[in-house]
Amino acid sequence: MAKRPYIVGNWKMHGTRSMLAEARAIDRAAERLMKVEVALAPPATLIHATRKEADLIGVGAQDCHAAEGGAYTGDISAAMTKDAGAGFVILGHSERRTYHQETDADVQAKAASALAAGLNVIICIGETEAQREAGEAEKIVAAQLAGSLPQTPDAGDRITVAYEPVWAIGTGKTPTVDDVNAMHKAIRETLHSVYGDAASEIRILYGGSVNAQNAAELLAGPEVGGALVGGASLSAESFVGIVVAAADGAE
Structure with missing residues (x-):
């Protein structure tokens, strides 16, 4: 059986507790659109709160460290990420590769650590x-x-x-x-x-300037299994439009 389309919102370095209202609205919409698997990756400071506020959607992290623990000030391990309530983690985003000089080997090591931690x-x-x-x-x-x-x-x-x-x-x-x-x-x-x-x-998700207007066309490809959404995921209204497009395409 084919998996449901997977629509994931990446909030990047946006969001304080006031953004939880958007997460709740997305969660309510997802309950009506069960043909799509919906998830959000808020900043690390909001993982636990988002998991408490949103019961149906997936909640994940935007990165984790490859080590299980140690003297890595400011970093967060995969086990800590899991403990905070995350079910998945985004790894190797181009912004991490560019601004933090992450290599393919770094991403591979983080992925292995995340899988070992249950993410x-x-x-x-x-x-x-x-x-x-x-x-x-x-x-x-x-x-x-x-x-x-x-x-x-x-x-x-x-x-x-x-x-x-x-x-x-x-x-x-x-x-x-x-x-x-x-x-x-x-x-x-x-x-x-x-x-x-x-x-x-x-x-295999597509990501890059996905919005409610172009989502249906981008998601229609035979190998496109969903979307990783950046800016358009910060608002429930714009993000849910993408989820609706995915649900319509799954019919």
């Missing part, structure tokens, strides 16, 4: 505009993915992949539907090379 993982990959213009997008993304995937046995059923072209994140630009479909097909082939038949069950 599911969403692994982000994506090319820059220069890499796409040079005709290297699929090669770059395939290599990123292969280097970031955990080698943990039977990890496939707890992994989601999010393709987010770096040049589309927060810019209002989106790739063509054909480009998205071609990239997701290439990602699927890489997943099969690592996990074999189990790769067929791994959802």
Whole structure:
């Protein structure tokens, strides 16, 4: 049986307790739209509160440290993230790779730690505009993915992949539907090379300037299993519009 579309909101470094009203509204909407799996990744300061306020949707984190514990001031381990109420963690987002110089090996280590702590993982990959213009997008993304995937046995059923072209994140630009479909097909082939038949069950999300207006078209691809949503997830109204588009496409 095919998995439900997975729509995940990444709040990034936005949100104080006043934002819990948006989480509650999203949770209420998700109860009416059961054909879609909905989740939010608030900042770490709101994971516990969001889990208490939102009963139906998934709640996750935006990062974790690879180590189980130690002298890492300001960092949060996977076990701590799980203890706070998270069920999953986003890893390898381009903003982490760029601003914190995270490598594929760093992402792989974090993913292994998260899985060991009982978290599911969403692994982000994506090319820059220069890499796409040079005709290297699929090669770059395939290599990123292969280097970031955990080698943990039977990890496939707890992994989601999010393709987010770096040049589309927060810019209002989106790739063509054909480009998205071609990239997701290439990602699927890489997943099969690592996990074999189990790769067929791994959802591949699209992320990058997704909104209620373009969601239906972007989600219609045969290998597009949902969306990782940034700015549009900060408002229940705009985020739920994307969830509705996913639900309509799942009918």
